[in-house]
Amino acid sequence: xxxxxxxxxxxxxxxxxxxxxxxxxxxxxxxxxxxxxxxxxxxxxxxxxxxxxxxxxxxxxxxxxxxxxxxxxxxxxxxxxxxxxxxxxxxxxxxxxxxxxxxxxxxxxxxxxxxxxxxxxxxxxxxxxxxxxxxxxxxxxxxxxxxxxxxxxxxxxxxxxxxxxxxxxxxxxxxxxxxxxxxxxxxxxxxxxxxxxxxxxxxxxxxxxxxxxxxxxxxxxxxxxxxxxxxxxxxxxxxxxxxxxxxxxxxxxxxxxxxxxxxxxxxxxxx
Amino acid sequence: xxxxxxxxxxxxxxxxxxxxxxxxxxxxxxxxxxxxxxxxxxxxxxxxxxxxxxxxxxxxxxxxxxxxxxxxxxxxxxxxxxxxxxxxxxxxxxxxxxxxxxxxxxxxxxxxxxxxxxxxxxxxxxxxxxxxxxxxxxxxxxxxxxxxxxxxxxxxxxxxxxxxxxxxxxxxxxxxxxxxxxxxxxxxxxxxxxxxxxxxxxxxxxxxxxxxxxxxxxxxxxxxxxxxxxxxxxxxxxxxxxxxxxxxxxxxxxxxxxxxxx
Numbered sequence: 002x003x004x005x006x007x008x009x010x011x012x013x014x015x016x017x018x019x020x021x022x023x024x025x026x027x028x029x030x031x032x033x034x035x036x037x038x039x040x041x042x043x044x045x046x047x048x049x050x051x052x053x054x055x056x057x058x059x060x061x062x063x064x065x066x067x068x069x070x071x072x073x074x075x076x077x078x079x080x081x082x083x084x085x086x087x088x089x090x091x092x093x094x095x096x097x098x099x100x101x102x103x104x105x106x107x108x109x110x111x112x113x114x115x116x117x118x119x120x121x122x123x124x125x126x127x128x129x130x131x132x133x134x135x136x137x138x139x140x141x142x143x144x145x146x147x148x149x150x151x152x153x154x155x156x157x158x159x160x161x162x163x164x165x166x167x168x169x170x171x172x173x174x175x176x177x178x179x180x181x182x183x184x185x186x187x188x189x190x191x192x193x194x195x196x197x198x199x200x201x202x203x204x205x206x207x208x209x210x211x212x213x214x215x216x217x218x219x220x221x222x223x224x225x226x227x228x229x230x231x232x233x234x235x236x237x238x239x240x241x242x243x244x245x246x247x248x249x250x251x252x253x254x255x256x257x258x259x260x261x262x263x264x265x266x267x268x269x270x271x272x
Numbered sequence: 273x274x275x276x277x278x279x280x281x282x283x284x285x286x287x288x289x290x291x292x293x294x295x296x297x298x299x300x301x302x303x304x305x306x307x308x309x310x311x312x313x314x315x316x317x318x319x320x321x322x323x324x325x326x327x328x329x330x331x332x333x334x335x336x337x338x339x340x341x342x343x344x345x346x347x348x349x350x351x352x353x354x355x356x357x358x359x360x361x362x363x364x365x366x367x368x369x370x371x372x373x374x375x376x377x378x379x380x381x382x383x384x385x386x387x388x389x390x391x392x393x394x395x396x397x398x399x400x401x402x403x404x405x406x407x408x409x410x411x412x413x414x415x416x417x418x419x420x421x422x423x424x425x426x427x428x429x430x431x432x433x434x435x436x437x438x439x440x441x442x443x444x445x446x447x448x449x450x451x452x453x454x455x456x457x458x459x460x461x462x463x464x465x466x467x468x469x470x471x472x473x474x475x476x477x478x479x480x481x482x483x484x485x486x487x488x489x490x491x492x493x494x495x496x497x498x499x500x501x502x503x504x505x506x507x508x509x510x511x512x513x514x515x516x517x518x519x520x521x522x523x524x525x526x527x528x529x530x531x532x533x534x
Contacts, residue, residue: 125438147456151437154455158436201473203434203452 003111007136011152013123016180021120023239026225029084040132041122045089052223062090065102095128107135138174145193176207208242313502325356358386493519
């Protein structure tokens with residue numbers, strides 16, 4: 002039975018697309034068949050982060066409108082054959098998504114894959130509510146700063162009321178991924194600590210992704226961070242997250258990029 | 273119980289109780305000079321209005337009404353009455369006549385529903401907005417004087433889930449107890465007191481249906497706004513005292529007092 006997971010946050014720029022790509026790739030690397038779906042119609046990014054932007058022919062809107070079959074629109078990843086992307090349309094806007102069309106696409110995706118990961122757009126409007134509507138579980142992506150935390154709290158309220166699962170009276174499973182975390186700066190009080198965020202949001206923690214240049218590097222080359230450099234700190238955090246999603250118990254740590262002794266001794270060249 | 277559904281259901285009732293809808297100018301005035309003049313208070317109050325829907329011919333209907341009044345002379349005393357004339361096609365003159373006929377029978381009409389557009393105006397009651405239907409009111413068939421309804425026991429609302437940012441919890445009939453926290457950007461409005469067993473980071477508005485004895489208690493005091501019986505204070509006015517501590521908030525005259533919760 003397929004699991005539909007929505008990656009959402011409320012606020013923009015906190016790492017939803019990066020997280021979608023990283024989780025999707027890590028699940029595929031663990032042998033699952035995965036589809037990642039971009040719901041950010043009009044501002045699509047997932048194709049770039051996945052490195053598939055030059056192979057887009059049909060998109061989600063074409064499938065929703067019945068202009069293309071799902072198989073025609075799905076783009077299979079060149080590096081992992083059990084990972085597919087359903088891109089969003091860049092030329093349309095969120096109003097082009099119909100309730101029935103999205104329901105039909107999600108139904109079809111459920112039959113084909115083990116995991117369907119929906120990359121939600123920012124905001125609480127149509128695109129975001131449709132992305133979460135059919136989900137079985139949600140990953141809420143939050144940065145350790147107050148505006149991101151409050152927006153996530155708002156999104157959790159919507160997950161508990163506007164989704165099909167909530168309307169059936171069931172409980173939506175929700176997990177928190179804290180991105181761009183810097184333990185040193187949190188200790189200095191420059192950013193919220195993990196416990197502060199957890200206290201406000203009161204949902205279980207799935208992973209802490211450390212602030213790292215690897216994330217930017219991976220998205221610039223169009224490769225999910227878990228595939229681009231699986232040994233990097235953010236990749237290890239995402240891989241742990243996937244193991245927890247699959248039911249394993251993994252102790253919670255903030256992975257860091259190890260520096261060699263020489264690197265520690267010579268931090269920076271003097272001016 | 274999903275939160276958004278709650279706030280959706282309560283949305284239509286919010287308009288009737290607006291302890292905060294004071295113009296910005298006045299707010300400043302009140303906050304900076306609390307002792308100069310008594311503040312204007314806005315309160316909601318709801319009554320059950322009796323809807324009279326005459327049937328054609330109106331003359332016969334008035335006779336039936338007379339018969340009812342004879343059986344129960346006190347039936348209309350002190351009752352707000354709404355006249356529903358939809359489907360009757362009465363023009364302005366007919367309406368004026370009907371209203372004065374009713375007035376002669378001690379029935380004072382508060383508003384008229386279903387009148388043709390333009391037929392209301394000076395001398396006639398206005399068309400009320402935002403009414404919600406309630407069950408039929410039993411007409412007395414024996415000559416018994418009507419008693420005032422016994423006051424319903426105040427019911428409290430208990431929530432097991434935290435109140436998330438953007439949600440409104442509205443419960444004008446009694447107290448609200450929240451087992452979790454109230455997030456920044458969330459709003460809790462109670463006719464009675466508000467008890468929060470987590471942190472209060474949003475707005476808490478107690479005594480919204482006019483109850484100066486209502487209180488607010490919370491385990492962690494970090495509110496954005498507090499109000500009791502229409503008198504409010506923002507986080508800025510409150511200062512840093514008691515922040516993060518367990519607290520109880522009550523009204524002392526026109527002042528909001530924050531005390532430690534032992």
